[in-house]
Amino acid sequence: MTRSLPALMLGAALVGLSAPAALAQSAPMEMHAMTAAPALNLSAYGEVKVAPDMATITFGVMTEAPTAQAAMADNARRMQEVFAALGRAGIADRDIQTSGLNLSPQYDYVQNEPPKLRGYQASNRVTVNIMDLTKVGTTADAVVSAGVNQIDGIAFGLKDPKAAEDQARVLAVRALQDKARLYAQALGVELGAVRTLNEGGGYQPPQPMPMYAARMQMAESDSTPVAAGQLAVRIDITGTYDLGR
Template identity: 30%
Template sequence: MKKMALFAVCSSLLVGVNTSAFAVDFPHLTTTGYGEVIAKPDMATFSVSVVESTMTAEQAKSKVDEVVERFISSLAQAGVTEDSISSSNLYLTPQYHYPKDEKPELVGYRASRNVNVTVNDLSKLNQYLEVALVDGINQVDNIELKVSNESEYQEQARQAAIKDAKQKAESLVKGFDKELGDIWQIRYNNSNTQPVLMKTMQMDSARMEKSSYQDSAITIRDRVDVLYKLDD
């Protein structure tokens, strides 16, 4: 079982303040509950690029296509399924030199293609990056660490937020010698998961990031606002 830390975050409380789109004309209390789950990533997606500049468009296209095809073939041999790999179309642009007070001179062509890979086993991420390096990929555009069962963690965070809102309401009414009535309104504000993103890097730099993959953590948050009636 994956380790995770579950906790509620302290939040500001509003007593008797209108938080809905309409006026609330009875005594009430509003609390905001927050919940977080810290999850260890077990999968990843990464995007790499191959870029070539040559004198002719045909040469540039040929070199880029050759590298991409070799990389995709190597991934397949390493056990990556076809539906975990996607590649972009070729992007080809002319390159010009701009002499002062003269017409631009065509000096060659720049071709590039991207390949996106889903890694279902995080322990193999470094292996696939090494494959990319060997096959001639020259840039990692991004690496995003994820959890495969994110919905389960999100539910854990949601339940923590609900518990947090309840505890705050009960504490407040006790402190003010009031009675907590029925729930009048619940407003759900789902907080997005914060994935672990690695910056754009050259392939040699990507190899230096190895130790950080397994030590990373993903924060999954949730939030709920609850408006209670206050009994006399």
């Protein structure tokens, strides 16, 4: 047993020396196997123009009084008149939502003197969805006549944007396919299948645009003119295509 021990140690040493050489020979083969196939990463978009079929108006009533109770009471009375006017204009209760209620003290400031409390300001803001675009101007006139003294703006939108989004999706995919074919042809390679496809964007209701008070001060026989125009619905996509070698 004591005579064979050096031979065993020598054999183990030889095995240890040969291991790095074996690893070095196999490494290039493994790296070659891990090399990703050539791919093409592209982006495209599709956009359609559609006429809006609804509008959203945000407006409010602001009142001031010497006391907080008086300011809130006056505001509540005027808002009741506004709600009644909305009902007469054909606006359903489900399309009316209070979007802000605020009460704050008001001070007069004089140089070198402490602020002096003047009274309190109450503000009640309401967001109204109008499902009939022919009623937008008359609704705005009705609430102003009922006591509204602040109009934040108007935004046009879609009740159901899915159809417009689907059209934009089809246009986006077609644009992506055309771009991929063009790149493959220019590179002189064969275009493979789509490896990944991701979507972004989509329909977003426009932000309210200001409605100027001057337009509210029209003759009783006229209603505030409102132009709906068109909305742009856009879908952005990105895709990865396999390429032949």
